[in-house]
Amino acid sequence: MKVALDSDQQMFATVSAALAAELSDRWDAGRERAEAGRPLISAADVDKIAEAGWYAIRLDEEAGGASGGCLDVCIVAEQLGRHVVPAPALGTLIALEQLRVHGGDPALQESIATGERTVAPVLTANLREFATADTKDARLVAFDTAGVTTGLIVDKTASEYGLGPSACGADLTRELAPLAGAKGVEHELARGTDVEARDRAIAYALALISADLLGVSERALADSVEHAKTRHQFGAPIGSFQAIQHMLAECLVSVDVMRSAVWYAAWAVDSLPPSEALRAARTAKAFASQEAVQVSQAAVQTLGGLGMTWESRAHVWQRRVQLDRALFGDETVQYDLLTRA
Template identity: 25%
Template sequence: MDFDLTEDQRLLKDSVDRLIAQQYGFEQRKKYIREPAGYSVAMWDQIAELGLLGLPFEETLGGFGGGAMETAIVMEAFGRGLVLEPFFATVILGGGLLRRAAPASVLGALAPRVAAGKLKLAFGHVERHSRYDLSDVSTTARRDGSGYVLDGAKSVVIHGDAADRIFVTARIGGERRARDGIGLFLLDPATPGVSRRGYPTQDGQRAAELTLTGVRVTADDVLHDNALPLIEHVVDEAIAALCAEAVGAMQAMHELTLEYLKTRKQFGRPIGSFQALQHRSVDMLVALEQARSMAMFAAVMAEEENPIERRRAIAAAKVQIGRSAHHIGQEAIQLHGGIGVTTEYAVGHYFKRTTMIEQLFGDADTHLAYLARHGGLFGRAA
């Protein structure tokens, strides 16, 4: 298999790397996080101008026509920059749901607006009790004429406070954890009965709690009446994107740590000259390269239509990403000493972000348990 980037992919990588290097230094990020939205609106416009917001859409829809590998290139760069803008919520989650679940009329109307930076999206699916079970939905959708009435609550809706439209799941039929009967709706947050409370997360991002009380939706707002298989595919693609972002963040932590070992002096010489610390920095590099390999594997498998093979691959990647992020983050903090946990220094912020990535859509233990139940990466499904 050829892992070299194509010419178009190299151009994409160069342009995104340049944007992050020039516009997303750590001090610049501090300014962005203090803006009213919690991110830079001007940077959002620049990301749109580069065409990155149209990444998952066909060129006929104003998009980039990229796939999982192009997404990985962008997300790795964003991981190095600790990007705050709602790219993941809008393009990866929202764009994925638009592409896979929306009818042609809705896709044609909304995708160009997303690509132009005029429409931000979010996905409200997780509920307080659901843990990592995508089928655990208790929000209800009660039939009302040609439409539905929604009641329930969604938690940790990533960038839900900034979204112009929110994808919401609700149970049309079946028991609480039944795989069938989960509907997918597209809501305007200004609809009567919708309330949302935004808040910052521990990694500097934004999220919202969403409450639905007697929310009336029309038949046009119903994108799918049995949406779980589509949601699972989009979430697998999202996990692959998060794996790439984590690699970017881990690489930044490793580079910061090496630089610190070269400049921090103790006993009259750089601490990086001590062999024990050199061994620890090499172990960090090994963990980083293991994570990079599995992130690439996840990107290759994210578009696999066989759900069993795709799910195994994504689970295996998430396990390695979680383990590598935990090891590299802890080593980076320890080798920096006290400065590693201060808000004024970057390495602690990277560790917070990789910790959040480790928890999103299932931690390492959850995915390892899935692989054990299904015979491992190359085993037979139970």
Template identity: 45%
Template sequence: MEIELTAEQRAFRESCGKLAANLAARWHRGRGPHDIDPPVPDDASWARVVDSGWLAIGLSEENGGAGASVVDLTVLAERLGYHAVAAPVLGAVIAAEQLQTWNAPSGLLQDLTDGGLRLAPALGADLRGLTGTTAGALAWDAAGAEAAVIPATGVAHTLGDALPFADPTRAVRPLGAPSAGLSALTLTAPGDDAAARLGAFALSLLTADLLGTMQAALDAAIDHARTREQFGAPIGSFQAVQQLLADGHVLVEATRSASYHSAWAVDALPGTQALRAARVAKAFASRSAVEVCESAIQVFGGIGMTWEAPAHIWLRRAHAGRSVFGDEHHHQGVIADDDLQRS
């Protein structure tokens, strides 16, 4: 069984990393909470995202996409997390996949992939999952988005101003009135298997984003431990620091295995099985990402507590990603309930 990325996927990973690094460099995190750029990419940056094909690769060819696998998409998501890209790529990809699952017109989906229309996914007030009602609904990863669609009603809603959110690289916005620029859509509700697959799809992308975030924090902590000296020796020579980094490495690699399995399952297994695999992966990644990012701040020491250091960006992205589409407590509870019902 092949359990590693193909040569094409590794090449794609490298190209995604280069563009993600470039996009991240254009975002200004400032010197304090009142000096930070909103996570809205400028027109040139968004044009590069569109031209890269990131928004299209996961959709079917008849809808203007490339029909890529979910593993391919998680390769992209992991690089976005690694560089903490402040551009709503995952939100746009999830919104497009949701509409495709609900059999939206191909013309609408092609508008999304061409960058002519920017939509965000609508989640419930607790951000645990996609919502079918406007009551308390929030558009996630919605920086620069024009609207969010509630597929159950086929209505696109305008979006309000961004709300306070732990992750400064993503925007959460409340839904407003129906959009005057988008007519009501006639959509078809998916079957249970397709609906479960959609849930697994979203969870797999969030897991990969958390993987990239924790890998970035660990890599930076390792580099710091190699160069920072105390008592005449690199701090990486101290056993306490080594233990923190070794534990982080184990959690990162375990999350990587869970992430790849979750992504593979979305395309290879029935929807209910794929959703279970995705819940397991998201639960593990949610806890592990926060632990690794917190340990990285310990390794950085005093500088890790400052705004100028990037450590707080990784930690805040990890905390937010932990909650979005459900944290470990939510998914472990669902899995336990399912197991008890079958016993």
């Protein structure tokens, strides 16, 4: 059986890739040390994302959404990773799903989807779980906060929190920020605390992060192959060397398997019971976390001395992969949870 995107999804992927490339265009991947601070994000960037309908893909029609599937959102997430987009899209999409599955106010969801509000999901300090109203850890952090002013904890209610200054992290393309001050506005949830809804929201988040890892890996592999074709050493392109060929061939296999795992996890989020969807998503996240690291490291090796320089995109891939890997637990955490289940 052949599994592939249909014609509409392929067209959507092409359009999403064009916007992702535009959003990352001003943020030069080659950064000097003095410039390796915050991503360059503007209100116009958020407006572009909202106008493209990315935030609203998954939302119900009453919230101004398109009632799209998880795979549709993963198509966007893949392009976010492929172009290492520094705009706060992934975090906002995850926060919106939390609101959707827990029955958040449709008007609130719509205000986020249109870019009127900017929010980021709040996680525990180790980045492994969504924060809850009962979380005792005072070091809660919001994820993907570049250009965002509000952290959102979705539990018994949806509570807004102000954000402190961005914390310095491994990823140059996305920011983490601690909460600052007391709880702000609270929004009622129709379904409140619901274990099944929470599991589905986690499965959705894992699928999107895995798709981001897939996108980074695809770009790292593509650029590595192109470099291997044009870089000559000892009078021949380095792509003719067996060691390079074998390394990149293994990366290709990893990327193809990663894609299958991500697509299956995305399908499971919409089609299987929450526990089974979560198992599929954990499997995809475990594999993608492990293999994306290998692919990004292979890119550094293929690019050679160029890959070791600060202005190379290779170090940006590595940094983004490492944050994705940590989100909701790396492969070790996922395999442990799968074994326990």
